[in-house]
Amino acid sequence: MDGFERRTEEKKKKVLRAAFDLMNTDTGIENLTIDAVAKQANVGKTSIFKYFGSKEKLIHEVFIRSMDEMGEKAKKIMEKNASFEETLIAMSQNKIDYLEKINKQFYLDLMSYYTKKEDSGFTRMMEAYTKQSFGIMLD
Structure with missing residues (x-):
């Protein structure tokens, strides 16, 4: 990755972090606006549209990354091949940690988004995560 690509990735991360916050x-x-995200991330609005295309796609990416983070932690828990009881406790703690990190409204928005966007990859990702979680617990 060259310097330009690295700076672009850093800007994207700043935008995603600002949007999440x-x-x-x-x-x-x-009340989320691209103006507010740009100001908080200290980037131009054009950069946000260049990276994400629209406010809707930015929101989608924030939700995806939020769920990916929890999913990655769950995978690491599962890779430990601990006992069922230890795994269940660790998975439950992972969910608790996630819920403590997010605001109630963020969770409600996430669930609303999930149920309204059946055509999106987000729904498929959530279904896969749920199946994987339950499948692991039942093995």
Whole structure:
């Protein structure tokens, strides 16, 4: 990765972090604006549109990354091949840690988004995560 690509990735991360921080509030996505994200991330609005295309796609990416983070931690728990009881406790703690990190409105927005976007990859990702989690527990 060259310097330009590295800077681009860093900017994208800043935008995603800023969007997450703004979405992870009592107002959630309702009052989220590209202006606010750009200001908080200290980037131009054009950069946000260049990276994500639209506010909707930015929100989608924030939700995907949020779930991916929890899923990656769950995979690491499963790779330990601990006993069922230890795995269940660790998986439960992973979910608790995730829920403590997010605001109630963020969770409600996430669930609303999940149920309304059946055509998106997000729904398939959530279904796969659920099947994987239950499958692991039942093995």
